[in-house]
Amino acid sequence: MNRKFEIILENIYEKDCRYREDAYVFVMEALAYTQKKFKRPKHVRGEEMLQGMRELLLDKFGPMTMSVLRHWGIKNTEDFGNIVFNLVENQVLSKTEDDNIEEFRNGYNFEEVFDSGYRKQLAKKISRMRSM
Numbered sequence: 001m002n003r004k005f006e007i008i009l010e011n012i013y014e015k016d017c018r019y020r021e022d023a024y025v026f027v028m029e030a031l032a033y034t035q036k037k038f039k040r041p042k043h044v045r046g047e048e049m050l051q052g053m054r055e056l057l058l059d060k061f062g063p064m065t066m067s068v069l070r071h072w073g074i075k076n077t078e079d080f081g082n083i084v085f086n087l088v089e090n091q092v093l094s095k096t097e098d099d100n101i102e103e104f105r106n107g108y109n110f111e112e113v114f115d116s117g118y119r120k121q122l123a124k125k126i127s128r129m130r131s132m
Helices: 003-015 021-037 046-072 077-089 110-130
Strands: none
Touching: 003 021, 003 077, 021 046, 021 077, 046 077, 046 110
16 A cells, blocks of 8 residues: 555544545455456446445455454445545545445345355355266
């Protein structure tokens, strides 16, 4: 992480200390992942961003995702929106006139996606492996 970004995070944290620094770093990583996934070098919509975050979280943290999110102070998809808009306010990210926090509200249920959903996906993978 470069020093300029660290200073920006310090400024954000003075106003909003709900989320850990790692959560902001992850959001930036998820943005790059999502831009690549949707082949959009610049702007992605909130819905796309949430999809990219979900995939990247499961890929990076697997069954530990819920613990990581709790550690970062993230309880729901709206928290991701708060982080994104904190970065927008501090001119790290930009937005269009159509972008708003509502895109991040009720995106998906963390428990369903990262806990029971993860276990179901894992069971399917194991079943396929056994049938080979």
